[in-house]
Amino acid sequence: MRASLLQFGVNEGESVQSRRRRAAALVREQAGADLVVLPELWTTGAFAHEDFAREAEPLHGPTLEAMAAAARDAGVWLHAGSVPERAAGDFAGDDGPLYNTSLVLSPDGDLAAVYRKIHRFGFDRGEAVLMSAGDALVTVPLPHTTLGVATCYDLRFPELFRGLVDVGAETLVVPAGWPERRRAHWTLLARARAVENQAYVLACGTAGTHAGVPQAGHSIVVDPWGEVLAEAGPGEEVLTVDFDPAVVAKTREQFPALKDRVLGLDRPHR
Numbered sequence: 351m352r353a354s355l356l357q358f359g360v361n362e363g364e365s366v367q368s369r370r371r372r373a374a375a376l377v378r379e380q381a382g383a384d385l386v387v388l389p390e391l392w393t394t395g396a397f398a399h400e401d402f403a404r405e406a407e408p409l410h411g412p413t414l415e416a417m418a419a420a421a422r423d424a425g426v427w428l429h430a431g432s433v434p435e436r437a438a439g440d441f442a443g444d445d446g447p448l449y450n451t452s453l454v455l456s457p458d459g460d461l462a463a464v465y466r467k468i469h470r471f472g473f474d475r476g477e478a479v480l481m482s483a484g485d486a487l488v489t490v491p492l493p494h495t496t497l498g499v500a501t502c503y504d505l506r507f508p509e510l511f512r513g514l515v516d517v518g519a520e521t522l523v524v525p526a527g528w529p530e531r532r533r534a535h536w537t538l539l540a541r542a543r544a545v546e547n548q549a550y551v552l553a554c555g556t557a558g559t560h561a562g563v564p565q566a567g568h569s570i571v572v573d574p575w576g577e578v579l580a581e582a583g584p585g586e587e588v589l590t591v592d593f594d595p596a597v598v599a600k601t602r603e604q605f606p607a608l609k610d611r612v613l614g615l616d617r618p619h620r
């Protein structure tokens with residue numbers, strides 16, 4: 351399988367429309383890949399909190415429309431990263447909650463999956479207070495592997511990834527807007543999630559600086575043994591990697607640590 355991670359540059363001063371056009375053009379250039387991945391909140395920037403509400407779109411909004419056309423033209427599966435989504439309210443005309451929503455499109459341009467980020471970043475500020483949390487694990491069956499999807503800060507929560515593995519995930523896809531300040535955590539956590547789940551991890555971050563937060567870049571692809579297959583530099587870059595999805599089953603068979611799990615340890619001791 352060939353995957354292309356689009357480590358998109360999100361800098362001040364570019365309009366959302368321009369970013370959308372650039373991203374669509376980059377996706378179209380990836381014809382021949384099986385899977386293309388964009389980062390988290392690339393239309394606004396993951397730290398541009400003031401822009402979330404202003405640039406929020408409905409699920410079937412302009413980003414979905416542009417990405418569906420690009421996926422169709424390129425003939426690729428597209429994890430289109432995430433957008434600030436304004437869900438419908440309870441009554442006509444009412445605003446519903448905001449979500450950090452990932453979109454996965456098939457090569458026909460159909461919406462194959464929607465994942466609303468479960469763990470929101472910021473503690474008592476930013477995304478954590480502005481966005482609502484999703485509550486559903488999402489997997490996407492592709493012809494040769496099953497994707498499990500998570501977003502950025504989710505990477506710090508191993509139980510979410512174990513949940514994805516329990517429902518069949520073999521390739522864990524993590525779009526992110528991870529800051530340079532914590533780049534060492536990014537690399538370490540991506541490798542940890544790959545090793546403990548014996549799965550591929552495809553983690554795609556942003557480049558550039560927005561809202562004063564320099565981004566780490568360094569998108570990374572890790573195999574089920576924890577080896578780094580490819581890693582980007584800090585700037586805008588397309589990271590393309592060929593990998594064999596059958597290695598997941600082989601690794602789980604040859605080193606069957608997942609079978610030694612002891613479940614129910616979170617229940618109180620009596």
Ligand SMILES: NC(=O)CCC(=O)C(=O)O
Binds near residue numbers: 390470502504506
């Ligand atoms: N956008 C995010 O989720 C940022 C996460 C982050 O900075 C961290 O976990 O550290």
